[in-house]
Amino acid sequence: MKPILARLSRDLPAMLGLGVVVVVLLLAIFGPWIAPHPEDASASHLLRRLKPPSADFPFGTDNLGRDILSRVILGARGALQIALTVVVVAMLIGVPLGLVAGYRSGWLSETIMRVTDVVLAIPQLVLALALAQLLTPSLESAMLALSLTYWPFFTRIVYAETRRLSASLFVDALRGVGAASPRIVFLHILPNALSPVIVRATIGLGFTILVAAVLGFLGMGATPPAPDWGLAIADSRTYLPRAWWYATFPGLAILITVMGFNLLGDGLRDIVDPRLRRSR
Amino acid sequence: MIPLLKVDSLKVSIRTDDGTARVLDDVGLTLERGRILGVVGESGCGKSTLIRAIMGILPKGASVDAGHVWFEGENLLVFSEAELNGRIRSSRIGFIPQDPLLALNPVFKVGTQLLEAMRWHAPDDGTRGRERRRRHVERLVGLLRRMQVPDPETALERYPHQFSGGQRQRLLIAASLACAPTLVIADEPTTALDVTTQHQILLLLRELVGEFGLSLLFVTHDFGVVAELCDDLCVIYAGQTVEAGPVQAVLQAPAHPYTRALLACHPDRAASFVGIPGRVPSPLARPAGCQFAARCGEAEPRCREASPPQARARSGADVRCVQYA
Numbered sequence: 001m002k003p004i005l006a007r008l009s010r011d012l013p014a015m016l017g018l019g020v021v022v023v024v025l026l027l028a029i030f031g032p033w034i035a036p037h038p039e040d041a042s043a044s045h046l047l048r049r050l051k052p053p054s055a056d057f058p059f060g061t062d063n064l065g066r067d068i069l070s071r072v073i074l075g076a077r078g079a080l081q082i083a084l085t086v087v088v089v090a091m092l093i094g095v096p097l098g099l100v101a102g103y104r105s106g107w108l109s110e111t112i113m114r115v116t117d118v119v120l121a122i123p124q125l126v127l128a129l130a131l132a133q134l135l136t137p138s139l140e141s142a143m144l145a146l147s148l149t150y151w152p153f154f155t156r157i158v159y160a161e162t163r164r165l166s167a168s169l170f171v172d173a174l175r176g177v178g179a180a181s182p183r184i185v186f187l188h189i190l191p192n193a194l195s196p197v198i199v200r201a202t203i204g205l206g207f208t209i210l211v212a213a214v215l216g217f218l219g220m221g222a223t224p225p226a227p228d229w230g231l232a233i234a235d236s237r238t239y240l241p242r243a244w245w246y247a248t249f250p251g252l253a254i255l256i257t258v259m260g261f262n263l264l265g266d267g268l269r270d271i272v273d274p275r276l277r278r279s280r
Numbered sequence: 281m282i283p284l285l286k287v288d289s290l291k292v293s294i295r296t297d298d299g300t301a302r303v304l305d306d307v308g309l310t311l312e313r314g315r316i317l318g319v320v321g322e323s324g325c326g327k328s329t330l331i332r333a334i335m336g337i338l339p340k341g342a343s344v345d346a347g348h349v350w351f352e353g354e355n356l357l358v359f360s361e362a363e364l365n366g367r368i369r370s371s372r373i374g375f376i377p378q379d380p381l382l383a384l385n386p387v388f389k390v391g392t393q394l395l396e397a398m399r400w401h402a403p404d405d406g407t408r409g410r411e412r413r414r415r416h417v418e419r420l421v422g423l424l425r426r427m428q429v430p431d432p433e434t435a436l437e438r439y440p441h442q443f444s445g446g447q448r449q450r451l452l453i454a455a456s457l458a459c460a461p462t463l464v465i466a467d468e469p470t471t472a473l474d475v476t477t478q479h480q481i482l483l484l485l486r487e488l489v490g491e492f493g494l495s496l497l498f499v500t501h502d503f504g505v506v507a508e509l510c511d512d513l514c515v516i517y518a519g520q521t522v523e524a525g526p527v528q529a530v531l532q533a534p535a536h537p538y539t540r541a542l543l544a545c546h547p548d549r550a551a552s553f554v555g556i557p558g559r560v561p562s563p564l565a566r567p568a569g570c571q572f573a574a575r576c577g578e579a580e581p582r583c584r585e586a587s588p589p590q591a592r593a594r595s596g597a598d599v600r601c602v603q604y605a
Contacts, residue, residue, distance in 0.1 A: 105340055169382035175337040176377065177397045177455070178369025180361075191387045 014267020020260025027076040035070035060245035071227040083208040089147035094154025102162025116152040124149045132220040142221040161193035195272040206261025285311040290347030301563035305519040316496040318510035326519040370401035374456030376466040380448035384440035391436025401459045423454040446477035465497045518571040525597025535593035
């Protein structure tokens with residue numbers, strides 16, 4: 001752990017990403033205590049609607065007079081919850097499938113990989129939209145739709161790693177000393193294949209926040225009055241010419257968070273897999 | 281008394297895209313208790329496949345078509361995967377893999393890996409849980425000390441990359457002995473090492489066989505190693521045993537033309553760099569008759585017609601050649 005942090009600290013963009021991720025994490029955990037108007041998660045104050053940024057309301061207020069700063073802070077928790085749930089569920093589906101497909105051969109392996117290819121061939125957003133539309137619009141169905149479309153990325157990575165590792169001599173040696181297949185796959189191959197999975201998961205967190213915001217914007221994710229970033233941008237459309245701050249600040253929150261996760265993921269990848277290091 | 285290990289006319293084939301390759305075609309060998317049997321052959325003659333067939337870890341697409349592997353009177357080929365794991369591997373047959381650089385999992389400490397095998401396969405001595413683990417650590421540290429691994433107490437806490445090649449090979453030998461097997465199978469364990477380290481490891485193996493009451497099946501392509509280490513010798517060519525007998529007898533009076541040709545290639549015996557003309561026949565298209573006939577200087581027309589019979593040479597070795605029929 002220590003050498004990873006030490007090497008990360010020499011990578012300025014990755015440190016920036018780590019900083020953003022830490023701030024978002026803190027906001028998600030302590031949001032209700034940090035936000036200046038935590039009651040604005042649901043309350044409305046029609047007398048002060050659409051006020052421009054001021055000392056009292058640094059990000060201005062929205063169409064229901066709610067403090068946008070507070071709602072941006074409160075939205076961090078939801079965004080992270082979605083992202084973490086989706087990535088963890090996608091990993092729980094994708095990683096075991098990749099391990100099985102990579103270690104075995106034959107029809108089972110072929111079936112898994114062809115299904116993976118088919119799902120990967122369709123853009124994730126399109127597939128998630130279709131799935132979310134089939135289910136009733138809610139946060140849960142958005143998360144389900146995103147999970148069901150994100151697992152193939154993990155299957156692909158784990159499959160390739162497992163293929164490579166299962167031909168390695170230590171796996172032969174393990175079979176020779178009498179280790180059963182599940183033990184070899186989960187206790188010996190999986191830890192070796194984990195680093196690219198962690199990198200992919202980090203980038204996936206940012207990506208999922210973005211796609212979840214899109215689903216929210218299109219009305220297939222979070223439902224009002226939840227302080228969701230995508231939902232806030234959707235609501236702001238009507239007031240865009242008059243209230244620039246309404247769309248800008250939730251948008252910036254999405255931009256900065258997604259960029260933070262991506263920078264961190266890129267930095268981790270450079271450390272884990274030096275072959276892919278970009279020249280800077 | 282029955283031999284410890286007896287492989288009987290074993291035939292193994294592997295399905296490939298180009299057809300079915302008969303990799304082992306009638307291999308036989310006998311390992312008596314307390315002896316060291318060297319299996320010698322060129323690259324691609326089926327040495328590794330033979331080991332894998334004995335241990336039941338053949339690669340995907342490979343199948344045993346005929347023959348038996350008798351180990352202490354039981355045919356290992358009929359054992360299920362679970363039976364092999366439960367009763368044979370580690371606990372009764374130890375395995376020393378070929379390349380010590382690659383045979384350990386790089387992400388775990390050495391101790392974790394070796395103790396894991398012992399936890400499942402070490403003989404039951406009545407102890408349980410923590411006490412059992414403590415005894416295992418004790419035995420391992422003792423073995424590592426015997427293997428002349430420096431700092432055996434702390435070695436278990438280190439990762440594979442923190443050891444040199446020779447030390448890693450010593451770790452693997454210790455691992456193969458950890459569960460007190462009666463047979464140890466070594467797959468070219470010294471190939472990846474430099475000559476001085478190789479010599480030390482061979483000396484150590486020789487001592488261990490006497491000390492632990494082991495029998496050793498040692499696979500190599502190097503006659504020098506065989507002469508230094510082994511009691512018996514078995515020469516394999518194109519998936520067939522061509523000559524088998526005591527090392528002294530075979531090296532002094534090699535009976536099979538292939539053995540003679542191989543020995544003539546050895547740098548210590550040859551005046552200049554020599555080889556055997558021709559190539560090993562492809563396992564996809566085996567010729568009729570003797571597999572070596574095409575490269576043999578003494579081949580006769582009848583060699584190409586029918587497979588030569590097993591015969592006994594004057595040296596006492598079993599030979600597969602018409603000259604002795």
